[in-house]
Amino acid sequence: MAISKKNYSNKGSFLSEHKRLWPLSSDHYVIPTTPGMTFGVHGNRVISMDQLIETINAVFRNHPRKCNKPNFIFRKSAERVWGLCVQEVITCLQCHWKEKYKLYDEAEERVISKRGPRPGKLNIQCTQILSQVSFGPSQAYAFLAALDIPPPSQKCLQTKTNQIMPVVTREAENSMATLRKDIAASTGSGEVQTDVCYNNPPKGRGFQQRGTQSWLPVIANSKQLIALQTANKLCHYGAIRRSKGLRPLCPQHPGCSRTFEPLCAIGNSERILAAQAFEQSQAEDSALPWSEVTSDGDSKLPCGIKDAAKKKEISAPNFQQCTRHVSALIKSGYYKIQDKLSNSFKANVKSLSETRFNASISRALQKRCTMELNAAVVAFPEPTKRKEHMKKVRNNIITCFKGDHRECQKYSLACYYHKDDSFVPTYLPEGKYLVCNPTDESLLRGVIYIMFSDNRLDKILKNKNTQKCEAAHLHFLKSVPKRITWTRNFHGRVCAAGHSYIHGLAKSIRLLNNACGAKSTHENTYLARQVVRQSYWAHRHQTRAAMFLRKRNRLRKSVNWVTYPEIGYLKNDKVKDHDYAQML
Secondary structure, eight states, X not given: OOOOHHHHXXXXXXXXXXXXXXXXXTSTTTSOOSTTOOTTSOSXXXXXXXXXXXXXXXXXXXXXXXXXXXXXXXXXXXXXXXXXXXXXXXXXXXXXXXXXEEOSOBOSSOSSOOSSSOOBHHHHHHHHHHTSSSOOHHHHHHHHHHTTOOOOOHHHHHHHHHHHHHHXXXXXXXXXXXXXXXXXXXXXXEEEEEOOEEOOOOTTSSTTOOOOEEEEEEEETTSOEEEEEEEEOOOHHHHHHHHTTOOOOTTTSTTOOOOSOTTSOGGGHHHHHHHHHHXXXXXXXXXXXXXXXXXXXXXXXXXHHHHHHHHHTSOOOEEEEOHHHHHHHHHHHHHHHGGGSOGGGSTTOOSSOHHHHHXXXXXHHHHHHHHHHHHHHHHOOXXXXXXXXXXXXXXXXXXXXXXXXXXXXXXXXXXXXXXXXXXXOTTSGGGOOOOOOHHXXXXXXXXXXXXXXXXXXXXXXXXXXXXXHHHHHHHHTTTSOTTSOOSSSHHHHHHHHHHHHHHOHHHHHHHHHHHXXXXXXXXXXXXXXXXXXXXXXXXXXXXXHHHHHHHHHHHHHHHHHHTOTTTTSOSSSOOOTTOGGGGO
């Protein structure tokens, strides 16, 4: 039903009482009702101790000496606030003297804004740290309000964040260029690993929701970030114009944050970002040739890198595949053939359900292949002999699972049947051997050939992985979590995370604050302690004692996994030394 203008403006009607949706200053729930309190002057403030001391000294220094009984007060109504920065007015009630004092430190350099008064350090430092944590201006607003600190407007925080992002991006790129120069000067070329991470939301937040953003870090073997690229389908200004029924004009309009075509699948960004990262590493002032690149098994990275190398007219690097990603393909490959296996295949195991039986078999196949490859890398340093050995091993695994160990002593480096008289295959369901007909055996060998085929062996012989890159992804997800989509400053936040990955969070905060003009007046003891602590644990992690503790913890976890009663691998708490499942 249409509402007439006459009925809408009638006094006393329901619509007239609720026609205003935005609160005004006259509303009782906006202004506090405490007697003697003025709106906007209550709560806590963040002030600089240096400026407070200087203010107290200046008051007694500038106050007229002819006033015999000074009585100083803060004029609450004259307080001015810029974000978190506060300016107070001190008045003498006796002689009516007054003067303004800033209780915050101003930036030494105009790095961010070139007009108006110098920005306060506190506002710069607040917005700078927001780029390295998992919450943005809206969450910071709620955090400050919970501390009873009058929070700055979200628009103010967002504007400052937009202003410091170019500085953060420049500092991150300079740090990566410095690392590339150091690696090129020491080794001449670099072995790198890389993989793409997407912002697909976690499970439970929408069915088949597409990813819209991705980033690709390039990590050297020394755990150093040498290149970083991002892809973003979103643009804030384009979304605003689209909501008004106007043409988005992306990416022609100034300040557009979209770097990838919205209609293309985000998975195609892997090839494009790899080419851009390769070109970034081959810059003239900080060129670092790539000798070897490790990525996941189903990656499109090699195609992008080859295209970039051809464009630069240089040789493409060698490509290796991550053994962890490839070994995961064994489990998925087994689940594809589980319906084709005969009924007699699991007839020997009756206590386990079909789901647990398939899970245990796929796990045993994966761990056996991984163990054989790890042992071959140690036993055969030469790649040629290693490949010949793996060709013999791949045909013996299913035979060993069937209970025929005649060839295990000659070819297998993981089976200890010939060293233990009381050998029991505890890595198989209920410790019983498999019952396979020729068709089942052929299907299981096909699963093993996913990892040990002739073409795949050339790419996994060196037993490389992308664990350093995966660890970097976890660090990046602290700044760009998947539960939040950052439309405006996605690239800047990723660069801020990369800067903190290179220098550590404590040192990164100090360097970025200095770059933004908010230099600390003194050395922050907390940040200094954090730098020392991070350096200590980085060296402590590489000691033999730490390596021993990590290996012992892995063994304990694997023992708990094997002896867990629901899985049904063992009926007692005894674990044999030959059980390679506990050695991973």
